[in-house]
Amino acid sequence: MDEIRLQDVVQMRKTHPCGSDQWTVIRIGADIKIKCLGCGRIVMMERADFVRRRKKVLTQGPVPEAETLRDISQRQ
Template identity: 55%
Template sequence: MYDLGDIVEMKKAHPCGVNRWEITRMGADIKIKCTGCDHIVMLPRREFDKKMKKILEKKADQA
């Protein structure tokens, strides 16, 4: 499952040409930031689950 700070790939690429997004906020809504142009998008969790393709990088565990 995804977590705060993970890099994910969405089904559709961003218009800037990059398809890597960093999860910056989690809750009922999920805020993601484009790693190419720093554009921020906020999606309801249900919509995010439908549009996410896969997790590219997991945030390093701090244990």
């Protein structure tokens, strides 16, 4: 299973009713929230459904920076 990152642009297997098949990932967790690049519609689905319905990753989002406990304590 590929890594899912925020701001990934993915192509889904089925086209959206607006005609676009490209979506951007806007939330990651047990569920994945994606936004249609054609009309802006936001859809939330389970991670397993997302992986099954995704065709390919067109553009991968930035690598998240690791945050350490020291970084968190310095902010306070």
